[in-house]
Amino acid sequence: MKKIFVPILVVLIFAFFVPSVNAQLSPSIGGYVGLNFANASVTPTQTTSTRTCLKVGAFADLSFSPIISLQPGLEYIAKGTEYTTQGYTITWKFGYLEVPVLLKIKFDLQEVKPYVFAGPSFGINLSATEDWSGGNQSGSNDIKNNLETIDFGLRFGAGTDFKIDTKIKLFVNALYSIGLSNIVKTPTTVTVKNNGFQIESGVKFGL
Numbered sequence: 001m002k003k004i005f006v007p008i009l010v011v012l013i014f015a016f017f018v019p020s021v022n023a024q025l026s027p028s029i030g031g032y033v034g035l036n037f038a039n040a041s042v043t044p045t046q047t048t049s050t051r052t053c054l055k056v057g058a059f060a061d062l063s064f065s066p067i068i069s070l071q072p073g074l075e076y077i078a079k080g081t082e083y084t085t086q087g088y089t090i091t092w093k094f095g096y097l098e099v100p101v102l103l104k105i106k107f108d109l110q111e112v113k114p115y116v117f118a119g120p121s122f123g124i125n126l127s128a129t130e131d132w133s134g135g136n137q138s139g140s141n142d143i144k145n146n147l148e149t150i151d152f153g154l155r156f157g158a159g160t161d162f163k164i165d166t167k168i169k170l171f172v173n174a175l176y177s178i179g180l181s182n183i184v185k186t187p188t189t190v191t192v193k194n195n196g197f198q199i200e201s202g203v204k205f206g207l
Contacts, residue, residue, distance in 0.1 A: 025063035026206050030171075032057055034200025040081040040092070041179070043191040051091070053078035053196075061104070061204060071102045071117065076126075079194045088134035094147070094183075094194070096123035100155055113161040113169075121177065123151035123194075145185075151194055152181040167206035174199050 036053040057075025064070065080092040102119035128144040157175025164170055179193035 025066070027063065028061040028169075028204045028206050030059055030061070030202055030204025032059075032171075032173075032200045032202025034173075034198055034202075036077055036079065036177075036196045036198045038079045038081065038194065038196040040079075041191075041193045041195060042081075042083075044189075046083055046085075048081040048083045050196075051078075051080045051082055051093070053080065055198065055200065057098075057200075059100075059204075066108065067106050069104045069106065071100075071104055071119075073100050073102070074098075075100070077123070079196065088132050091131040092143075093127075093129045093131065094125065095127040096151060097126055098123040098151075102155065106161075111163045113163070114158065115161070116156075116158045117173075117175075118154070118156035121153050121155050123153070125149050125151065125183070147183050148181065148185055150181065151179060151183055153177055153179045153194065157198075161204075169204050169206075170201070171204065172199070172201045 033054075033056045036055050038051045038053045039048055042048060055075055055077040057073050057077075059071050059073030062070045075098050077096050077098050079094040079096060082089065082091045084090070098121055100119060100121040102117040104115050104117040106113055106115040125144065125147050128142070128147050130141045130143045132139055155175050155177045157173055159171055159173035161169045161171045175198050177194070177196050177198060179195050181193065182191045183194060184190050184192045
């Protein structure tokens with residue numbers, strides 16, 4: 001995974017600091033809040049349940065044409081899952097600082113502008129706890145040291161802009177995030193990959 005980080009950083013630097021190639025296509029900035037219906041795929045196979053988690057973030061939207069733009073962002077997102085084993089309920093609670101870089105294709109319908117998007121996301125683990133309960137007992141363990149620092153994944157989804165003013169738009173998105181990297185350091189026989197269905201809404205401002 002380390003070999004892909006250098007080109008990833010190049011893309012991120014380009015996305016954040018290179019202005020729009022067309023001076024008439026103004027960039028936008030915005031923010032959003034949403035929910036992550038988080039889960040995880042576990043190998044060996046383990047039946048898991050969804051956790052409803054919070055996400056909040058900000059982004060820049062850099063247009064390269066009337067229909068194509070690049071949207072780098074920065075967000076805090078909670079992840080995790082829940083499962084039952086040997087009479088105990090185990091809940092994993094993870095917190096990540098995540099950088100998505102999304103390519104958007106927009107469809108201009110005047111006041112309403114739908115779009116689709118896809119791209120990679122790069123997360124840095126900030127916290128990880130394992131809560132357990134069963135047999136009239138409960139507890140919580142810090143398991144951050146058992147997890148990889150970096151979580152790499154892909155996102156894809158669709159959304160719609162609603163024009164409020166010449167430079168103000170509201171939007172709503174629905175997306176799915178697929179984890180591509182094993183987040184567990186030990187034991188080496190276990191593979192855990194984050195995933196989740198997300199909904200988010202926010203506002204963006206033309207510059």
